Amino acid sequence: MLRFFSKKLFLKDLLEDFVDIHNHILPGIDDGATNIEDSLRLIEGMKGLGIKQFIPTPHVMQDTYPNTDDSIGDAYQRLLGALDSKLLNSITLNPAAEYMLDSNFESLLESRNLFTLKRDYVLIEMSYYQAPINLESIIFKIKTKGYLPVLAHPERYSFYHNNLNYYKRLKQLGCFFQLNMLSLSAYYGKPVEKTANYLIDKQLVDFIGSDIHHERHVDKISNLILSNKKVNENIGKIIKNTNRTFSVI
Template identity: 65%
Template sequence: MLQFFTKKTFLKDLLDGFVDMHSHILPGIDDGAKSIAESIDLIAGLQALGVKQFMPTPHVMQDFYPNNDETIGNAYQQLLYALDAKTRSEITINPAAEYMLDDNFLKQLETQEMFTLKGHYLLIEMSYFQPPINLEEIIYKIKTKGYFPILAHPERYSFYHNAKEQYLKMKQLGCFFQLNMLSLSAHYGKNVEKAANYLIENDLIDFIATDTHNLNHIKKLSNLTLNKGLAKKLPAIIEKTCSTFSVI
């Protein structure tokens, strides 16, 4: 009896020339790369997946990672200096930041220039335990300052899993959504994978990124396969991500 097999679609097959607008590859300033050597290894691994342009987004958290112009700029310059000429000629690196919506965020918004992605897009995240009480006010202030808020990995906030109407509310407030690629697997748990599929199926995801912190993430990304539904939906999200954030 003949058996017919369809070829698996690997996520990496869709990433040639990809613009990764969320990762933690800058050395020694958050929970991502711990050293310059590790940063270089992460870049090489992401290049092998197809990433061409890198937008490192170190955490900015008041109590854990109080990053600023100096810490981000220094880490960026150290990394550039350490890269060989061949790698520098093959890629671009333009740092931004991922801002936790903590008690210090509104003060930062008022008193300093923010590290944004191309086009004044501002990458933000929330606590995994609960959203800020004044979330609507924060989103409004971000927009009045001329920034476009992108909520990082909305699928990972478990408090929205059984309150999916909150996703729509966030979109109505003018918030863009960025999905983590590893959320398309069980890496963060089955509930996160289900939420990721829900958001994609309902056309709520605007952008996608690796959110790479370590080499294990890259290994999992290299082996990640897609079902037919995802293989059909993801190319448009990937294209929108690249066209929005490409600097070439």
């Protein structure tokens, strides 16, 4: 039984059978796993936390990680080929992508050539320095093309930390919000943790993901303690909603 009000609750206590919708475990195509061995260690580490379903989401950034369906598919097939049958039969892997809102994304959107999380949910991100000047029109286009935009780690965009009401505006425009697990701690800095707690408290967060890139992230998640009772309850609800929306089992 989950004990939300116990004195010490680890995040891993809530992750049994979790669907991780945001991670960088595909080998050698972005700033996540550098090779097959890294990928296997990340999978084993997360499986040790109870996670059995993975949606790998490599970056698609025109100037840095110009991934395509082919490069993502190739990395996925290489990873599948490296999994032993016991591990392969105990997990699911269904690749998608994390799209930077750049001009390349708009071209892909026009051609409806997006690698979605499931059905029409598409994971998007912005620069940490500033939002696109046409952000609202991009979101509108995503919706009119029949996709459901899931904004990755909204709590990490510092340009909104002093304009918290704009998060509500993004929700009104039809954005779903995906929180990073490590934002529940000061891993990315206290302002990010504070903003994460605000979004949770206002019930603006729809989904949660690990966004793991390396083994240090797995270790941090494994040792992450949830101490706020209200946050604990809300995180439990967000985890359940993530599983309900994206599980393929």
